[in-house]
Amino acid sequence: MKLALDAVLVATLLVLALFSLAARQARASAIGFMGFGLVLALVWVRLGAVDVALTEAAVGALTGLLLLGATSLATPAAQPSRPLRLALAGLCALVAGGLAFLVLEAPDPAPSLAAAAVEPLAALDLGNPVTAVLLAYRALDTLLETVVVVLALIGIWSLAPDADWRGAPMVPGADAPSPPLRLLARLLPPVGLVVAVHILWIGADAPGGKFQAATLIAAMGLLVLMAGLAPAPKLGNTRLRALVVGGPALFLALGLLGFLVPGSFLAWPEGLAKPVIVLIEVALTTSLAVLLALIVLGPGARRPRA
Structure with a gap:
């Protein structure tokens, strides 16, 4: 079966x-x-x-x-020539064949450093090794990933005209939402938020975490906006921008405090590692949810009212 x-x-x-x-x-x-x-x-x-x-x-x-x-904004492009398509197909087949060869010829059992890598993570008091690795061995990578998302949003906002960049973005379908969409937007977000909080909270000890929870929260927010139940936020709003940078800023600040206690950047104090990591996860979830929703909405398209 x-x-x-x-x-x-x-x-x-x-x-x-x-x-x-x-x-x-x-x-x-x-x-x-x-x-x-x-x-x-x-x-x-x-x-x-x-x-x-x-x-x-x-x-x-x-x-x-x-x-x-x-796709709704893209203009029709010229089709690639047949030789180019054949060359790309051959390249894809070559890559797929190479990967298949590596997988089939790998030793059994495959050499792994997993046991050695997981052993020191017990000091973090985290049951989920993925979360432990992301905020211990790869804490700098995780910090940079959140910063990249912030930079991506700044790049999108920069596409707006100068007179509109502080205004609210356009929300597709919000002007005339269908009744089924409005009903779904009233029923689904409360359930989605509960599931997102659950995914975030269990991320320390089981599969889950900030990125998954933030994406779900962003999706629920977008659903409410698309149904016309709430207006799109103005991009010049100070509180909105504080939410955008709050998570990465807290992550960076706690990382810098590592110089004072453990003695190195992004090192967590002994005995306090789990509370610090949970605090970072909660803060990043909030910022990432806002960031992802704003990236989907796009740049400002309406001039703010005087």
Whole structure:
């Protein structure tokens, strides 16, 4: 039964990948890509990588939404020539063949430093090794990832005209939302927020964490805005900007405090590592949720009222 399920998942992935590549319309290709991401999340679950599956499902959904928005703005482009398409197909086949060879020829059991890497993490009092690694061994990477998201939002805001950059962005469909959408926007957000808080809280000891929770919160906020139940925030709002930078700023400040207590940047005090990490996770969840929602909404498009 399990083998049959795995075969169906692999076949579905291949079909969706080919559909995304062969679709003549950009919108159909983006929809196929979103379906590919959802099926891939199931594959990660089958492989036991639940953290990766949650990230794929959450971030992949917002990525697909951005692609759909981009397709509505894109102008028709010239089709690549047949030799170029054949060359790209050959390159993809070569990469796929190389990866398959490496996987099939890997020693069994594969060499791993997992045991040695996980052993010191017990001092953090975290049950989820993924969270422990992201905020211990890779704390600098995690900090830089959040900073990159902030820079991405700044880049998007810079696309607005000078007179509108502090105004509210346009929300697709908010002017005339359908009744089913308004009903869904009233019923789903409370459930989504509870699930997001749960995913965030258990992230210290089980699969979950800030990125997955933030994406879910951002999706619930976008649903409310698209249903016209709340106005889009003005991008010049001081509180909004404080939420954007608050999480990364707190992360950086606590990292700098590491110079005073443990003696190095992004080092957590002994016995206080878990409370500090949970505090960072909560702060980053808030900032990332706002950042992701604002990235999807795009630059300001309305002049602020006097």
